[in-house]
Amino acid sequence: MPSPRLAETIAVHASHRPHRIALHFNDRTVTYGQLHELTESLRSQLLELNLPPGSTVCVPAHKTPPTIALLLAVMHGGHVALTPSPGLGGAALERLAHQARVSHLLTATGEGLLTAVPVQADETAAEGFTRPDPARTRLLLTTSGSTGTPKIVPIEAAGFDAFTDWATDEFALSAAETALSYAPLNFDLALLDIWTFLRLGACVVLVDQQRATDAAYLASLAVRHHVTFVQGVPMVYRLLLDHGGSFAAVRHVVLTGDSPAAGLLAPVAAAFPNAAFHNVFGCTETNDSFIHRFDPAAVDGPIPIGRPLPGSEALVLAADGGHLGSAGTGELLVSTPFQTGGYLRQDLNSAAFTRREGRVFYRTGDIVTRTAGGLYYLDGRADWHVKVRGVRTNLQEVENVIAAHPDVAEAVVVPLPDPQAGVRIHAHVTRRPDTGLTGLRLRTYAGRHLPRHAIPSSVHLTDKPLPRTSTGKPDRNLIKQNRMEEIDA
Incomplete structure (x- = not known):
């Protein structure tokens, strides 16, 4: 709930259309009336904490209806919510909480009971950090740069309101829509496929993060709930395609994050026969900043960000x-x-x-x-442009070639230090089920499409999904670190 305007609007939906469905989560359905009741109950429990006006609290971003209601309650009460990944390690969570001057760590149970753990203030750890201003922001997201150092990003309330106005216009959204929300709640994509849709009085289907790589589960959600709007990284669409079927109810397909592999667009277009296709580009600091509407059948080469x-x-x-x-x-x-x-x-x-x-x-x-x-x-x-044996090499191009192999589900390419070459290239690859892909076959394939210096010198093949950061992007730093530890072992 990044702005007071959103909280007020959801309360109006609850009053005028209490039986309209706000959220689907696994087997649970939450109407706008129920969402408002849960929010008010948590707000009453918050009042018992006697928080000073404009306090900052930490709400780990479990993607559940109670957490969404808790965020509404926190921000409707005039407070600021820091929403880190629920999988963040204890030391990192404590550090972020001190930097944001968090007073309590809050969670909500499935029954709507509030758990509050006080956080001991540490002004030394907060030195050099501004105090969040509740008059300007009610939501703090975190993002990681190339160094992996978490950065706390205030989401301006006025900026969020302007964003929802743009998105409603751009996609011709209404209360009749149903969004499939795949990305984690702490990711900036939730500003569109959760918070914007709730402000409209529309329906949001929350993907259980424990089942996010289950293709049959994702497909059943999209079909069963007549999803009309899908936003996600290419992996979302690969998973939906792996299960097969048609998603004729979808009106908008939004690609974001990574570039799709060359062979992905044609089958996606067939699976979403009535959808308009959009490539959207942005980051947590700016929200969406570019858009390109395109016809998948007419794409011949990279898709512009627009x-x-x-x-x-x-x-x-x-x-x-x-x-x-x-x-x-x-x-x-x-x-x-x-x-x-x-x-x-x-x-x-x-x-x-x-x-x-x-x-x-x-x-x-x-x-x-x-x-x-x-x-x-x-x-x-910028840091994907490296020199291998003195030759400038674009790691994104290498990654795109590897990902285009028909037996590859996902791929990440990272640079490793090398005393002779300066940099050598390592590929971490998730292969498709029941394929006989080997590192030699993949390097041979790469050799047909890349100059010699750009062929990965090492390949790690796995049947497991790529490790991901708290914002849902491939964790390149962890992949690089793991490979370096294997070399040193």
Whole structure:
């Protein structure tokens, strides 16, 4: 519940349409009337804690109806909620709680009972961090940069309201919609497929995070609940395709995060025959910033991230820091009506945010190519461009080739230090079920599509899903660390 306007609107839905379904979660159905009652009950329990006005509390982001009601109660009460991944380690959770000056760790049971654990203040740990301002934000998300260091991102209430207005317009959303919400609750995708849909009085189907890789489960949710809106990384669509069937009720398919493999679009288009397809690009700091609507049948090559959203601006910086005025390749800077005012950790802001042409821009760290016609393509992260034996290599291109192999379900490519080559490339690959894929076959395949220096020198094959960060993205740092430990062992 990133803004007071959302809480008020949900209360109105409960009054006018109490029997309309707000949430589906496994076998549980929660109406707007029930969601409001649960929120009010938790709000009453919160009052018993006698929290000072505008307190910051920590609510681990379990993706359940009670947690959603608890977030509504916290923020409706004028407080700020830090929502880390529920799988975050104890030491990291404690560190984030101290940095945000959290007073209590809150959870809600399935029966709607509030559990509150006081957090001992530590001003030393909070030094250099601004205090969250409840007049501007009611929600704090966390994100990890290339170093893996968690950063606390305030989601501005005004920015969220502007975002929901844009999304409602862009996708022609109404209370009749049903969203399949796949991403974790602490991920910024929830701003659209949970909070925006609840503000509309629409229905949200929550994917149980314990069953997120169960293809049959996902497909049954989409079909049984007549889902009309699906947003997710390519893995979501691969899982739905693995189960087979048609999802004719879906009106909008939104691709985000990773680039889809070359062979994915045609079968996805067939499985969603009545859907409009969108590629959306953004990050936690700016929310969505680019969109591209496309016809899967007409795609021949990489899908553009599109053009900036209304009210957004983009700049492309050359290697010398100069602004590219026309077509070219460089680092992407974006400014959106939805973006944060800055991290809680103050010393990070000067490097991440810069004022140009009268606006504050966020340095994404992404390398893009802008065409003469103003269309943007994502080339990869700035730190994905490495030199192997002195040759500049784009790890994103290598990853795309590996992922395009028909026996590959998911793939991540990471650079490893090498005393001779400078950098060598390692591929961590999840193969499709019942395939005989081997590392040799995969490297041979890569050799037919890549120059010699770009062929991974090592391949780890597994039948398990990729390890993921708290925001649902592949955990490249962990994959790299695990491989280095194997080498050192």
